[in-house]
Amino acid sequence: MIDAEAFDAEAADIAPLLLGAELLVGGVGGRIVETEAYDQEDPASHSFAGPTPRNAAMFGPPGHAYVYRAYGIHWCFNIVCKRGSAVLIRAIEPTHGLDIMMRRRRTGHVRDLCAGPGRLCQALAITKAHDGLPLGHAPFALSWAEAAPDIASGPRIGITRGVDTRWRFGVRGSRFVSKPFGSRG
DNA sequence: CCTACGATCCCCT
C-alpha cells in the first residue's frame, strides 16, 4: 500500500514512477501503463489559475484523488501530488475483475477496457463521489511497481496549451495505452 | 486504416 508522503513531490517525477503500479477500486483494476503530469505553472493544468471549487482536491493533501468531468460525459481520475499538481491516470492493463469491467463498459474488448481516462473510470466505476478521497484506504488499493518498466514519453493528449511539454509517460511496448508513443519517445 | 463530429455537464469568465 502507498505512503501518502511519497506523493508530496513534483507530478512530473511521480508520473513515470506510477507506471507498473497496481491500482484497484473495490478489487477491480490492474496495472497502470499510461500517465500524464500537470502542475500549477502549467497553462494546460486545471490548477493554473489557482484554487476553484472544481479543482479543490488538487490543492488538498497529496495521495488523494482528484476526479473531474470531461466534455460533460466522462470522468477522469488523477492522483494529487504536491500542492496544485496531479498525475492523470490515462490507461490500465486490466488484471482484476475483467468480467465486471466488461459489463460496465459493455464491451468484450479487453484491450479497450481501460485505454483512456474516461474508459478506465467507467471500468473501475470511479465518479465524482471519489473526488478528494485518500488512495490509502478502501475502496482504493494502490501498490508501487515491483520493478520499473521501460518508459516512453511524449506530448500530452487533448490539450491546447502547454503542448510542447512532454509530460505523457507510458510503459514502452504496452498494447493497453490509449495511443501509441512515437518510436523516439 | 483514417478523419469528422455530436453528446452533454459543470465550471469559469
Added chain:
DNA sequence: GGGGATCGTAGGC
C-alpha cells in the same frame, strides 16, 4: 454563454 486533460460511431479510402 463558452469551452473542455474524451469517446463512440459514421463514413471515406
